[in-house]
């Protein structure tokens with residue numbers, strides 16, 4: 023009797039899981055392992071909201087595996103040590119995993135050399151980052167040619183079916199509750215009203231989007247209506263793959279929804295582009311991708327300003343609504359993320375890394391590619407970034423995208439009452455200061 027080991031990481035699903043399929047094909051029985059690794063220096067420890075999600079997602083996949091005869095082995099510790107231990111314990115003759123693309127891939131590369139028949143698979147991106155390059159063989163730094171080059175290639179492969187039976191392998195396992203992933207604070211108490219972590223929840227979201235959101239996707243910038251998919255945390259934890267999303271959208275797209283489908287798939291493309299950046303810059307949550315920003319004269323964060331931003335009490339209503347949405351639901355609408363990030367960086371003069379760290383801790387979809395890439399996009403320090411001098415005006419953004427105040431009234435109880443505070447800073451004065459700082463960085467006179 024032979025045994026495979028499949029090591030799950032950011033692919034907490036049974037359907038369209040190439041590593042799982044390979045493990046089942048290669049041996050009579052399959053040990054399924056998840057390792058909580060907070061110790062390896064290459065792993066960025068998960069934030070609070072992600073830990074909440076992970077707890078529930080692991081619980082779901084544990085049940086889903088049990089239902090087809092498998093078990094989930096939970097272990098905690100540095101992967102370099104834990105994975106070989108479990109391989110030896112279950113007597114695995116081959117080891118399978120789906121690739122990851124950040125700094126932790128160093129761990130995988132080392133293990134690949136030392137483990138028996140270790141094989142990696144492409145499961146969470148449509149294309150491995152090293153396979154998408156410019157004509158000169160260099161990484162893309164601009165999204166449009168990157169996406170065009172992907173669209174010019176073959177269609178993504180079809181999703182793989184979920185296994186209907188597995189011969190599981192028993193091994194000692196931690197109890198999920200002993201990992202203490204759920205926060206002590208009542209902070210996440212409303213998360214279950216918004217989210218159903220796990221593969222079934224991901225599918226339900228996708229179906230809801232195909233039925234209702236897709237036809238409205240051209241209104242994706244309006245935070246008051248539900249026109250986007252809400253798939254980001256499911257994609258982040260790999261409860262659904264981009265292949266499943268791609269083919270589901272293609273299968274329902276009609277001439278009327280074609281433009282929306284293309285636009286939606288290009289947003290999935292931005293996720294790919296973020297991972298492309300991460301692959302080539304694994305320290306991008308710490309380092310400006312454009313080195314001239316290393317000389318930027320960031321203010322020392324004013325603790326009152328920073329607290330007001332985090333709590334959503336800045337008196338700038340679109341920013342406050344977004345920050346309160348984030349605190350209560352673990353997410354924030356994309357347009358509002360841009361405005362809230364711009365306000366922190368440009369109006370409060372605070373280094374983008376401070377905001378990135380807060381989002382890392384509080385977003386359920388916090389991911390080590392899209393979060394720093396998006397913060398650097400807003401700051402102007404990233405690839406294909408918005409120029410620093412383009413400062414979002416939160417009031418104009420609100421008038422344009424939330425004209426009836428539906429979104430702001432939803433998240434700010436005291437909106438439009440005398441209890442709502444005055445802005446903590448003047449938008450025009452701080453904008454002028456931001457432009458002067460930017461000019462100083464470049465050794466220029468300020469732009470108006």
Ligand SMILES: Cc1cc2nc3c(=O)[nH]c(=O)nc-3n(C[C@H](O)[C@H](O)[C@H](O)COP(=O)(O)OP(=O)(O)OC[C@H]3O[C@@H](n4cnc5c(N)ncnc54)[C@H](O)[C@@H]3O)c2cc1C
Nearest residue numbers: 250251252253254289290292293356359388389392393396
């Ligand atoms: C400051 C800031 C921080 C962000 N941090 C994250 C993060 O940590 N994790 C994350 O997944 N997204 C992040 N985003 C991108 C974007 O806001 C979210 O992906 C989007 O709001 C998720 O909602 P949705 O699933 O309804 O998106 P949809 O519009 O339905 O898009 C479909 C999918 O495409 C991907 N996607 C959409 N927009 C982007 C984008 N701009 N960049 C990269 N991928 C995108 C997501 O996987 C998303 O689920 C950030 C954006 C900003 C401005």
